Structure formats: structure tokens, C-alpha cells
Amino acid sequence: MTRRGWGAAAALVAVIGAAGWIAAAQQAPDEESLTFLGEPVTIAQLELGQEVYAASCASCHGETLKGQPDWRRRNENGRMPAPPHDASGHTWHHADRQLFTITKLGVSAIVPGYESDMPAFEGILSDHEIAAVLAFIKSTWPERERGFQARITAKEGGGS
Numbered sequence: 001m002t003r004r005g006w007g008a009a010a011a012l013v014a015v016i017g018a019a020g021w022i023a024a025a026q027q028a029p030d031e032e033s034l035t036f037l038g039e040p041v042t043i044a045q046l047e048l049g050q051e052v053y054a055a056s057c058a059s060c061h062g063e064t065l066k067g068q069p070d071w072r073r074r075n076e077n078g079r080m081p082a083p084p085h086d087a088s089g090h091t092w093h094h095a096d097r098q099l100f101t102i103t104k105l106g107v108s109a110i111v112p113g114y115e116s117d118m119p120a121f122e123g124i125l126s127d128h129e130i131a132a133v134l135a136f137i138k139s140t141w142p143e144r145e146r147g148f149q150a151r152i153t154a155k156e157g158g159g160s
Contacts, residue, residue, distance in 0.1 A: 034146070036135040037096045049136025052129045056121070061085055065140060079117050085137045092145040095156035096134070103130050 034041040054063070060082035061067055067084030074080055083089045091099065101109050104127070106120035121130060138146060 034135065034139055035150075036131050036138065037100065041135040041139065045132045046136050046139055048129065049132035049134070049139075052125065053133045053136055056125060057085075057133060060118070065089075065137065075117075077117075079115055082118065086140060087142050087145045091137060092141050092149040093152070094149070095153040096149075097153070097156060099134050100127075100130060103134065 036045075053061075061084065062082075065085040067089055068081035071081040071083045071089070083091065085091045094102075098110060102118075103125075104120060104122045107114045107116040107118060109120070125133070138149065141149070
């Protein structure tokens with residue numbers, strides 16, 4: 001092969017490699033291929049989720065997902081403070097479908113009669129935005145918590 005042939009081959013390999021890197025970059029940046037409701041999570045979805053979380057959730061659950069102080073102790077009104085969504089909380093103990101239902105329809109959709117200060121986001125956020133927020137939250141969990149939550153989600157039949 002001539003120098004020109006080798007140069008063209010090298011350029012082709014570089015283009016194919018770059019295309020593969022771009023395609024991989026469009027997926028969530030973790031080795032387990034983060035999913036929500038059985039669908040792969042993309043970088044664009046995580047960015048949207050982070051934006052929507054900051055605008056709609058952070059005022060109660062904290063900018064860094066730490067929740068409200070004393071989140072395990074009832075407020076004066078008898079309701080529980082907003083829990084953390086990081087690994088120190090219990091969000092990762094719930095399947096994807098359950099988290100989606102709680103966010104969209106409120107806690108009482110899962111626990112009938114339960115009163116919570118958290119609003120139902122139906123009519124406020126689209127299903128796409130809710131899924132993006134929950135995918136963003138999941139993306140912040142350490143591998144151990146993500147794995148546990150993925151197994152619960154699979155067991156419940158809601159994808160991982």
C-alpha cells in the first residue's frame with residue numbers, strides 16, 4: 001500500500017473511532033448503561049433532569065439532593081420533611097415505576113391516604129421531564145445503590 005493509501009486508511013479509522021466516541025458520549029456516562037423505565041438514559045436527558053430538578057425540586061430536596069434537616073422526624077403539621085435523594089436517603093429503595101408514580105401523582109397514589117407536602121407534578125411537569133429528573137437523581141447514586149435499585153426495578157417488572 002502506498003503512503004497515500006495508508007494515510008487514507010488512517011483517516012478512515014480516525015473518523016470511525018470519532019463516530020463511535022460521539023455515539024458513546026450520547027449515552028449516560030456509566031459502565032452499567034443507566035436506564036430509566038427500561039430505556040437508556042442520554043446525556044441530554046440528564047442535563048434536562050438536572051435543570052428541572054434545580055427549578056422544581058431543589059427548593060425542598062436541596063441543591064445537592066441532601067433533603068431537609070431532620071428528614072426522618074415529622075414536622076409540626078405531622079408530615080415528613082423532604083427526604084434526601086442522594087445515597088443517604090431511601091429513594092434508591094424504590095423501583096422506577098414507583099418513583100415515577102409518586103412524582104407524577106403524589107405519595108398518596110402509592111400509599112392511599114398519606115398526606116405529604118410534596119405536590120403531585122401531573123400538569124406541572126411532562127412525563128418526559130419527570131423521567132429526566134428521576135434519571136438525573138439515579139445518575140448521582142454510587143454503583144452499589146444503583147445496582148440495588150436496578151434489581152428492585154427489574155423485580156417489579158419496570159425495566160432498570
